[in-house]
Amino acid sequence: MKFFIDTADIAEIEELAETGLVDGVTTNPSLVAKTGRKFTEVVADICKVVDGPVSAEVTATDAPTMIKEGRKLAEIAENVTVKVPLTPDGLKACRALRGDGTMVNVTLCFSSAQALLAAKAGASFISPFVGRLDDIAFDGLQLIEDIVDIYNNYDTIETEVLVASARSPLHVVQSAQMGAHVVTLPPKVLHQMYNHPLTDKGLAAFLEDWAKTGQTILDD
Numbered sequence: 001m002k003f004f005i006d007t008a009d010i011a012e013i014e015e016l017a018e019t020g021l022v023d024g025v026t027t028n029p030s031l032v033a034k035t036g037r038k039f040t041e042v043v044a045d046i047c048k049v050v051d052g053p054v055s056a057e058v059t060a061t062d063a064p065t066m067i068k069e070g071r072k073l074a075e076i077a078e079n080v081t082v083k084v085p086l087t088p089d090g091l092k093a094c095r096a097l098r099g100d101g102t103m104v105n106v107t108l109c110f111s112s113a114q115a116l117l118a119a120k121a122g123a124s125f126i127s128p129f130v131g132r133l134d135d136i137a138f139d140g141l142q143l144i145e146d147i148v149d150i151y152n153n154y155d156t157i158e159t160e161v162l163v164a165s166a167r168s169p170l171h172v173v174q175s176a177q178m179g180a181h182v183v184t185l186p187p188k189v190l191h192q193m194y195n196h197p198l199t200d201k202g203l204a205a206f207l208e209d210w211a212k213t214g215q216t217i218l219d220d
Helices: 010-017 029-035 039-049 063-074 088-099 112-120 130-135 140-152 169-178 187-194 197-213
Strands: 002-006 024-026 054-057 080-085 103-109 125-128 160-163 182-185
Touching (some): 002 187, 010 039, 024 182, 039 054, 054 103, 063 088, 088 112, 112 125, 112 140, 125 140, 130 140, 130 169, 140 169, 169 182, 169 187
Parallel strands (some): 080 103, 103 125
């Protein structure tokens, strides 16, 4: 499974990129607005840090303008993935941009039917929102399983399932068990994946025993 980071904070991205765990980045207008910087400059800086796909979202709602915005965003760097909403106009834009050879992430997916439409439009990624479905008492992970099952029925579908709105390590693990290709997660959730009380306990015991020896490896 590929890990994308859902943030526009350059410092966070640089720190996490050093771990080798970051395969890409997703942004949206809300995340970029928090930086107080120009949208295209933020995207360009992220693309310099991360080699993998960097999702940059259009803000128009009509297909012609989405296509223009998408083409402008694609000029920023080769790894820009244009993000469009799952609307009729968004799918028209998806088709046109894919025809240009641009990667497209179709976002705000909340049903299997929508996911099937995105695949038909040639989307590089489909982004079902797990957490937001959970918020309204729907099973977000069930949607992931359904989409993966549908896509696996057809060798011609190349769209990758990108699990969005992941809010816990459990979302990540269960999505991986279902065969989702990618998960995008806030830095906080990625940090949570490191944690386990037995790891902390075991490390503390090892360090205590080592201290009793009075040795240091670097002085040998």
